[in-house]
Amino acid sequence: MIEDQIRALSLTLPAVPVPLAAYIPAVKSGNFVFTSGQLPMLDGVLKYKGKVGAEVSEQGARLAAEIAVLNCLSVVKSIIGSLDFVERVIKLTVFVNSDPAFLNQPEVANGASELLLKIFGEKGKHARAAVGVNVLPRDASVEIEMIVEAKTNVS
Amino acid sequence: MIEDQIRALSLTLPAVPVPLAAYIPAVKSGNFVFTSGQLPMLDGVLKYKGKVGAEVSEQGARLAAEIAVLNCLSVVKSIIGSLDFVERVIKLTVFVNSDPAFLNQPEVANGASELLLKIFGEKGKHARAAVGVNVLPRDASVEIEMIVEAKTNVS
Amino acid sequence: MIEDQIRALSLTLPAVPVPLAAYIPAVKSGNFVFTSGQLPMLDGVLKYKGKVGAEVSEQGARLAAEIAVLNCLSVVKSIIGSLDFVERVIKLTVFVNSDPAFLNQPEVANGASELLLKIFGEKGKHARAAVGVNVLPRDASVEIEMIVEAKTNVS
Numbered sequence: 001m002i003e004d005q006i007r008a009l010s011l012t013l014p015a016v017p018v019p020l021a022a023y024i025p026a027v028k029s030g031n032f033v034f035t036s037g038q039l040p041m042l043d044g045v046l047k048y049k050g051k052v053g054a055e056v057s058e059q060g061a062r063l064a065a066e067i068a069v070l071n072c073l074s075v076v077k078s079i080i081g082s083l084d085f086v087e088r089v090i091k092l093t094v095f096v097n098s099d100p101a102f103l104n105q106p107e108v109a110n111g112a113s114e115l116l117l118k119i120f121g122e123k124g125k126h127a128r129a130a131v132g133v134n135v136l137p138r139d140a141s142v143e144i145e146m147i148v149e150a151k152t153n154v155s
Numbered sequence: 156m157i158e159d160q161i162r163a164l165s166l167t168l169p170a171v172p173v174p175l176a177a178y179i180p181a182v183k184s185g186n187f188v189f190t191s192g193q194l195p196m197l198d199g200v201l202k203y204k205g206k207v208g209a210e211v212s213e214q215g216a217r218l219a220a221e222i223a224v225l226n227c228l229s230v231v232k233s234i235i236g237s238l239d240f241v242e243r244v245i246k247l248t249v250f251v252n253s254d255p256a257f258l259n260q261p262e263v264a265n266g267a268s269e270l271l272l273k274i275f276g277e278k279g280k281h282a283r284a285a286v287g288v289n290v291l292p293r294d295a296s297v298e299i300e301m302i303v304e305a306k307t308n309v310s
Numbered sequence: 311m312i313e314d315q316i317r318a319l320s321l322t323l324p325a326v327p328v329p330l331a332a333y334i335p336a337v338k339s340g341n342f343v344f345t346s347g348q349l350p351m352l353d354g355v356l357k358y359k360g361k362v363g364a365e366v367s368e369q370g371a372r373l374a375a376e377i378a379v380l381n382c383l384s385v386v387k388s389i390i391g392s393l394d395f396v397e398r399v400i401k402l403t404v405f406v407n408s409d410p411a412f413l414n415q416p417e418v419a420n421g422a423s424e425l426l427l428k429i430f431g432e433k434g435k436h437a438r439a440a441v442g443v444n445v446l447p448r449d450a451s452v453e454i455e456m457i458v459e460a461k462t463n464v465s
Contacts, residue, residue, distance in 0.1 A: 022268035023283040027245045029304045030186065031340065034246045037284030090337045091344045093455075095286045098445045105447045113332035128333035129347030129455045131405045132445035135253045135287035137260045145284045149339045177423040178438035182400045184459045185341065189401045192439030250441045290408045290442035292415045300403075300439045 002083035005119050006073075016078045017041050017071050025075035031087065033079055033148045037095070038071035039140040040064035048141045053102025056141045062111030064142040065094060069112035072146040073119075080150045087149040089116055089126040095143040098132035105130040112144055157238035160274050161228075171233045172196050172226050180230035186242070188234055188303045192250070193226035194295040195219035203296045208257025211296045217266030219297040220249060224267035227301040228274075240309045244271055244281040246302040252295060253287035260285040267299055312393035315429050316383075326388045327351050327381050335385035341397065343389055343458045347405070348381035349450040350374035358451045363412025366451045372421030374452040375404060379422035382456040383429075395464045399426055399436040401457040407450060408442035415440040422454055 006013055016025055019036060026035040040047045040063075048064035050056045056064070069092070077083050094109035096102075109130035116124035136143050161168055171180055174191060181190040195202045195218075203219035205211045211219070224247070232238050249264035251257075264285035271279035291298050316323055326335055329346060336345040350357045350373075358374035360366045366374070379402070387393050404419035406412075419440035426434035446453050 019283075022265045022272060023247070024280045025282070027243070027280075027282045029243070029245050034282045034302070036282040037286065088337070088339070090339050092333070093284070095284075097287075100445050102445060103447060103449050105445075110332045117332060125334045125337075127335070127337045127344045127346040127455075128329075129403070129405075129453065130447060131347065131443050131453060132407075132447075133286050134289040134444040135255050135257065135260075137258060137285055137287075139258050143284065143286060145282075147344070174438075177420045177427060178402070179435045180437070182398070182435075182437045184398070184400050189437045189457070191437040192441065248439070250439075252442075288441050289444040290410050290412060290415075292413060292440055292442075294413050298439065298441060300437075 002119060009118055011070065014042060014071055014074050016074050026079045028079050031150050031152060033076050033150055035072045035075050035146045037143045037145045038068045039143055040067040041071060042067050046138055046140055049139045050141060051097050051099045052108060052141050053099030058104055058107055061096065061108040061141050065108055065111030065144065066115050068142050068144040069115055072144055076148055080154045085151045085154045086123060087151045088123045089120060089148050091147040092126055092128045093145045094130040095133050095136060096130065097136040097141050105132050157274060164273055166225065169197060169226055169229050171229050181234045183234050186305050186307060188231050188305055190227045190230050190301045192298045192300045193223045194298055195222040196226060197222050201293055201295055204294045205296060206252050206254045207263060207296050208254030213259055213262055216263040216296050220263055220266030220299065221270050223297050223299040224270055227299055231303055235305045235309045240306045241278060242304040242306045243278045244275060244303050247281055247283045248300045249285040250288050250291060250298040251285065252291040260287050263297065312429060319428055321380065324352060324381055324384050326384050336389045338389050341460050341462060343386050343460055345382045345385050345456045347453045347455045348378045349453055350377040351381060352377050356448050356450055359449045360451060361407050361409045362418060362451050363409030368414055368417055371406065371418040371451050375418055375421030375454065376425050378452050378454040379425055382454055386458055390460045390464045395461045396433060397459040397461045398433045399430060399458050402436055402438045403455050404440040405443050405446060405453040406440065407446040415442050418452065
């Protein structure tokens, strides 16, 4: 069971984040689930605020990416009922709020990618784009969106 | 009829925007329609140019997002023939040309998201990512791309 | 044969780029292939580093976009076995590491888009978003991700 694996990593699936605005956390179409962009929200508090390479360290941003991707999983679960119904993770897009001199966006994104491998194993191997941006909503350090494939016949 | 709803909102579906370059406005694959990134073009003129939080106000940018998302709908119609063939809106990505101190990208993106809800009702509920960037083509304040699901058997 | 066409353009399909991190170059789900973000890597060297409009010229960035999109094709081939199994190119997202005064992201992205048309003809016509960002991994000037539709029954 995937949630057992999350607990075995001493992690907790967060409550489904409330969208900041007029949209919904994720949409399923065919077997694809598209999540909204998720921030490093933990218990309603935005963690690790600021630009990576300036106010936030690379290591802090890795932890922020872990939190954001757990929020992605939480919204996926809210749509398909259980993370056991994930056939595979397809794609992450990781936006990193970056000081212009900070060039290690891939290392930040690894916080999310490595966690997915630990949680899902082979099914967690995904395509990914990591890019820098000059600002993110609420001064978040990281924003992550995810596409997963659900098992067939999951409503 | 969805276009009646657009007119009831005192809005007009713009002419299909001419791509700025060597690509096409949208592609349908399976039941998915992927639009190209759309700018706030109105009657051939780019509206609300500049960085949000500096040259463009948050309210101006919301209006820019409305125009850009109408352009998305226009290109969707050009591919599937009628907006009545939209099964649902799946996903928006909203890039906001942001002054680095501007943190309200979600409020800007709401200009697009709220309009989709008014036009499509339940079918307009979508996943979304809103991110800040330091510059957009032609100094546009907003760029929006959309994925929609078309009804089955729409060619 | 699509690779003959690439050779006829005096171009070479690069070796599959090694991901910078904990992810894989591309994922196939249904008939869709999603690539990871590709940089202008050529023979293991990142070409045309720096901000476009400052350290890198528009023309240099066009060439960088050509290299990056060839890397996209290389990873697509690694997943479906041959570029002849591409039913069509669906979507490009082109991130341009931009000086804030540089507004010609579409012209940069045309380096990739025009090459796809030369290689694939009608099947190469795609939707596209081109956006500016303040920094990219390893100071790359361009990062491109691609979605293609594979022919049915390609494993």
